[in-house]
Amino acid sequence: MMRLSRHIGVTVFNSVFMALIVVVGLDVVAEIIDETRAIERNYGFIDVLIYVGTKLPSTIYEYIPFSSLIGCLYGLGLLAGNSEVTVMRASGVSLIRIVYFVMKPVMLFIFVGALIGEYFSP
Template sequence: MMLQLYVLKTVATRILGAALILMSVLQILDLLDVTSDILDRGLGMAGVAYYAALRLPRLFEQVAPIAVLAGGLFAFSQLARESAVVAMRASGISGYRIVAMAVPAVVAVMLVDALCDLSSRDALTGLANRRQFDLALERETDRVARSGEAALVLLLDIDHFKRVNDT
């Protein structure tokens, strides 16, 4: 039991660390692109913080798979450096069981990833919800304003959409 908790803690902390580093890099790159536009609108640093907070679920969705791979690699390489894997194998624990000790951390990341996806999609249609629409609209209007291109936003309102969608 203690061994399983040690492996799980090692893997979980490495996955979390990889996710935080990757999300930070993506967040910084995104903010470098849009901060001046947000400040030009007069929203101040509170607007930048609000934008950054709204982007977090989408960023986690983007980095979760690579964070699991990188975190697992970092964790098992650390266990190998400490000869923990050799000790576990010598005590009769199979390689499959060693890897299975990390499964709860991977499942937790997958569940959080699914929740992030649900927070940005409509449950009925699977399309992006209002929050995602607002973020995309803001990004595109900023891009169009910088480039000077023409743009068009088309909105459709369908009455009794559920009945149409269910057919």
């Protein structure tokens, strides 16, 4: 059961992490493009990067719930696409236990999001 828990956890964790990287990356690129319109004599591109970098913790905090949902769906889709969920169900693993295995890595992201929201995000 430990191998199954680790396999599901790693798959879901990687999926959520990649979803978070993609969503935050797209938001950062859009923010840089939006801020480059305001470049003047006293506000250069380095200042734009500093501004976007200081907003990064709040952006991550904002997108953690969305990326957790997308990552869980994608990770479970990967497992279902390889018929691994069917094999788990056929071997006697209940849906409650599968949900528990999926929720363990998501709780880590929720905990990190709470830390970011409490200590790092303005």
